[in-house]
Amino acid sequence: MILEGIVTTLDADGSVHIAAMGPEVSDGFDHFVLRPYQTSRTYANLRRARQGVLHVTDDVELMAQAAIGHFEQPPRHRAAPVIQGAILETACRWFAFEVESIDDRSPRAVLPCRVVAEGKLRDFLGFNRARHAVVEAAILATRLPLLPLKAVCNELQRLAPVVEKTGGPAERRAFALLHTFVTARRMLCVQAPSRIHFGMFSFGHAGRQFGGVGVMVAQPALRLVIDPAEQWEAAGPRADDMAAYARRCCEAWGYDTLPPCRLQLEEMPRRHVGLGSGTQLAFAVAAGLRAWYRQQPLSPEELAHITGRGRRSAVGTYGFVHGGLIVESGRLPDDVLGPLEHRLEVPAAWRFVLVTCRECQGLSGVDEQQAFAALPPVSAAVRQELLDEVAQRLLPALRAGDCRAFGESLYRYGRTAGECFAAVQGGPYNGPEVTQLVDEIRTLGVPGVGQSSWGPTVFCVVENQEAAERLQRELLSRSPPRPLDIVISPPDNRGAVVTRGTSDEVKD
Secondary structure: OEOOEEEEEEOOOOOEEEEEEOOEEOOOOOEEEEOOEOOOHHHHHHHHHOEEEEEEOOOHHHHHHHHHOOOOOOOOEEEOOOOOOEEEOOOOEEEEEEEOOOEOOOOEOEEEEEEEEEEEOOOOOOOOHHHHHHHHHHHHHHOOOOOOHHHHHHHHHHHHHHHHHHOOHHHHHHHHHHHHHHHOOOOEEEEEEEEEEEEOOEOOOOOOEEOEEEEEEEEEEEEEEEEEOOOOEEEOOOHHHHHHHHHHHHHHHOOOOOOOEEEEEEEOOOOOOOOOHHHHHHHHHHHHHHHHOOOOOOOHHHHHHHHOOOOOOOHHHHHHHHOOEEEEOOEOOOOOOOOEEEEEOOOOOOEEEEEEEOOOOOOOHHHHHHHHHHOOOOOHHHHHHHHHHHHHHHHHHHHHOOHHHHHHHHHHHHHHHHHOOHHHHOOOOOOHHHHHHHHHHHHOOOOOEEEOOOOOOEEEEEOOHHHHHHHHHHHHOOOOOOOEEEEEEOEOOOOOEEEEOOOEEOOO
8 A cells, every 4th residue: 555654864964854755555564665766865865874754644734845845944853763863743643664675776766664663643633635635736746747737737726626615724725835836837947157178187098087177157158948848849959969868867867758848948158169068058958857857966977977978078067066167187997077176266256258260160079089089198297287287376376366377377277288289289279260369368468368178269367347348349459350259257156057937046
């Protein structure tokens, strides 16, 4: 028999996590089986601690709140005996349990549990039609990622008169909470920053490969919108790529079909200009669908593994999650990602000026693979020179907020790292136009100039918005005029943001 109940577990920091769950119970109630999704916090907590408390209650308002994870005030609770757990004081009965084994061969893990202590808090009053309707509505709310929104709304419309006719104030409040939760699900948006890559530490030899330094900037941004729909759809530019990433995610999470929603890419940086737009798109799809299913956010390693991105540079991967300036040390053959060595915030007043020739693009895909195959290995001496530049000058300048010293170090680092690609580029920068642009910006008194990844985007860092606008005017006024796109951007120190509706940031 499936019993609709509430399970409490403890997070790693000791806080109480509350979730509506339906265990399989036996008549004696000394054992039962939980089947949480492996992506849930309940599963993570039970896998770590193997203890929790199952509650039986006729308080459908509490059940509704637990189903959607929305509590205006934390429910009163006390410590459980025998185990490390929490008892909800408004429940009827509680059963402290220990997990006997874990079968994680399917997306919904199978956890046989043994009751080690139990108690009664009050009598079970019972259910009427209104309470049954609220429970059904709560179950529907948890199925939103899998069911069309219209179907769920139609079912709520059918249940509403039952609650109104046979329910009391608590049942009406619970149903209104669930109705608001469902009807508010109109849109989910992922906004991701762009990645500037300063250059890699090394490649072509044994030991750690690639690594390097980069920074996340707020503009140009990527904006992905996910709307409820009758069936799956990816629309607009990069629709095939979005569908491919969505399929990878759903397969990894154990879903047989793509969810009933529509993905639309509203904004995206230009492709193949050195801003990491492909990686950010892959991660935006993964993060958006993760929020759609109301699961915990993915770690950088999980993002990289599911999408297949970050195989060389991990700067954009860590930057998507954390923002700021990223230093990663490079990956070993069995690593999903190179370790994150440093993550520092960049002063909010600083500005990055991105200058891109409209007629040029950098290497990607097969061309990039062939280029790496043709490059000679980076020597140990050059690798050490790059590491010393970062540790001894670049990072100290950033910590001190010294933009000019940071810029000078950035230029030295980028030029040295760029020389490692001279066999393909013809020099430290990708072609004569980029080289000329770097030199020209330096002559204007801006020390911090470099090429992002393979280019053709040239970036520079200045102290404030006024200095950025002055540089922009200088470049656009040069004769003869050139087809340049110039973007002025603040640093991004928070990474990608997922919001529901128009402004509520996802905290799931």
